[in-house]
């Protein structure tokens with residue numbers, strides 16, 4: 001029975017759209033997520049965790065900008081590192097507490113992770129990754145004029161700032177992460193897609209201003225780990241076709257071919273479900289199983305009783 005799973009927690013599982021971005025709200029959401037992860041550990045799966053940072057990195061970037069003139073602002077790669085540290089800390093602590101509560105003895109460690117991207121990735125010319133708060137269209141139009149942000153409508157949920165999201169090429173710390181996994185440690189890695197870095201010909205690395213999509217970097221993590229299951233946990237129970245229309249229809253069990261066809265038909269938004277389906281298809285092409293499901297139903301989904309399964 002295949003048992004290794006990479007769980008990618010959506011940034012929205014940590015801070016729901018339109019929820020007030022307090023530390024305690026996020027901690028409570030992380031605590032709930034940790035219960036589900038611990039449940040999956042208890043079911044006997046070997047778990048690797050990654051997570052999003054869209055809402056959080058947007059807020060950190062804004063804190064930076066608002067404080068300009070008082071404290072020196074940091075570049076976006078450093079904001080990514082801050083969000084990875086913050087969420088990694090919360091997840092690590094909540095998961096340790098939940099495992100202890102259940103009498104489980106697995107070790108948990110959060111690894112600061114950098115993701116290699118290419119400096120000439122076309123994504124640097126065309127921002128698509130939504131981050132931060134949701135705004136109405138009217139608010140967004142004013143902000144775009146006043147602050148010069150690029151903003152886009154995000155899957156019917158409101159308008160958000162968008163930043164460059166280059167394709168992940170490799171995970172710099174992959175070897176160490178896999179050594180930890182092989183020794184039975186539950187590793188939290190590639191948070192927020194990993195901090196984006198470019199590598200020069202002499203091997204040195206340096207941060208770049210972007211946010212990597214955590215489902216794309218999660219795919220790299222799942223491939224490196226030779227995982228059996230790649231599970232993307234978000235805020236919808238299933239992927240839908242004709243999403244948000246009266247013809248909306250849940251996808252439950254889909255072949256790679258069928259998923260590709262829906263992708264070509266433009267069924268999935270580029271800043272949200274698109275990268276998830278793209279990653280799911282690539283993982284399934286390896287002969288493995290990808291699952292897209294909600295947090296509440298994740299423990300059922302891994303047993304085949306909920307979610308969208310691509311294989």
Ligand SMILES: Nc1ncnc2c1ncn2[C@@H]1O[C@H](COP(=O)(O)OP(=O)(O)O)[C@@H](O)[C@H]1O
Pocket residue numbers: 009010011012013052054155157233234235236238239240241242243267268269271272273274
């Ligand atoms: N075809 C679709 N089926 C289901 N959800 C979709 C679809 N297209 C867009 N979405 C949106 O994708 C969102 C999940 O993507 P995203 O917000 O990036 O997730 P997360 O941050 O949790 O990883 C859902 O809340 C939904 O609004």
Ligand SMILES: NC(=O)OP(=O)(O)O
Pocket residue numbers: 009010011012051052053054055130192193211212213214215
């Ligand atoms: N980095 C990233 O993909 O974050 P979200 O999952 O929050 O969008």
